[in-house]
Amino acid sequence: MRRRDRVLVVVAWLAFVVMAAIYGPSVAADPGSAGHRHMAQTKPATPAPKAPAPKVGASTAKVAKKSPAAEYTPTVRFRLRTELADGKMAFVGVGGAIEGVVNPPLRVAEGDVVQVTLINNDNVEHDVVFPEFDAGTDKVARKGASSVTVFRADKSGEFAYFCSLPGHRQAGMEGKLTVGGPLQPFKAGAGLIAVEGATPIIPMKLKIHSMSIVDRRRFPAPFRGDVELVIGDPIRFDADMDHATATTQLEAAVAAL
């Protein structure tokens, strides 16, 4: 599988500083390149030092038999602990962006090798399974015990993860895994600014091929990500154009890049 073909589209479009302010990323168009389809890639000047490939089973957690990608080095890792409170059961995120989040939404890029560690925290038998990826941890019953599953997120979309023990999913042990990122609908203000600003808009798309250590927050992510910037032709809007129509046109232009 060519990872390059599988990209996560994160940022949609922006042009000129005033437009950039809507979405936040500090990317500015080079006016000289307007009108040309333009590719840019950031690569480290020197190859990023390779983190030592960690043996998945090197820690105390054992790799579950249901780990379809156990032979690959994970590109993204999550840790979940089990919680039992007031008759409700849940997974709680451990570390990173999901720290303390109940049944945390897990987001990965398509093609990621995902490692999920389940840590038992309540002395009740649990596992966590990802049925669409034929993956899951072993069942762990003792507080402090853990199990790891590794799988490749080889299809995009939204998928459930849950505890497969009878009744546990219904009792609350269920969360969502999102693979890839579809273009989000544009905010209506985009069209308003495009029309009222009376300035040509350059549609841009930033494609993230692989995330950096900043995105992943822990090894073995590379120090820099690999991104591609696509710049389209400028679009001009008539002063009397409906703002919603302008928004739709902007969205279509970015989607087409």
Ligand SMILES: [Cu+2]
């Ligand atoms: Cu359970």
